[in-house]
Amino acid sequence: MQIYIQVKQLGKRKASIEAQKFIIEDSLFTVHDLLYDIVTKQVDKFNHRAIGNIDDEPTLLNYLSLTQIENQSPSGKISFNLDYRQQKQDIQSAFDNVIMAFNDGLFRIFLNDNELSSLEEKIKLQENDKLTFIRLTMLSGRIW
Structure with a gap:
């Protein structure tokens, strides 16, 4: 089943990430199960990219398109988005971090x-549902 996932940050009008397609296995979840499915797929994708595979298909010569260069140039760093340390991430520790962040209120899910x-709330997902994660950032400092 296909759903759409979008990430926003509180205080910003534009979404950090435009709604992206995401494939899930089943239509009946708890929030806990949904988060586990998302974290597992994202860590697998990260680990796949960390060992040098940008796409699923092997390429002879990696290059950046003009659009990719233009999108990266405002940050001041243009790269192939590879992790040159080739350090894989652990799914369980990533999932534990997500659960802790959810319980601490660092993000909300809609x-x-x-x-x-x-986390134990039952949800019924349907085709093309929209899942929005809102990141809540903590501010430090004083107001005079």
Whole structure:
């Protein structure tokens, strides 16, 4: 089943990441199961990229398109987005971090504009549902 995932940051009008297609296996989850599925797939994708595979298909010569260069230039660094240390991430520790962040309130999850507030909450996903993650950033300092 295909759903759309979008990430936003509180205080910004534009989404950090435009809604991206995401394939899930089943239509009945708890929030805990949904987070595990997302984290597992994202860590696998990261580990796949970390060992030098940008795409699923091997290429003879990696290059950046003009659009990729233009998109990266505002940050001041243009790269192939490879992890040259080739360090793989552990799925369980990544999942533990996500659960801790959710419990600490560092991000909120909305399914079609309805907040998912508990890890044990049952959710029924349907084709083309929109899942939004809102990152809450902590500010430090004083106001005088």
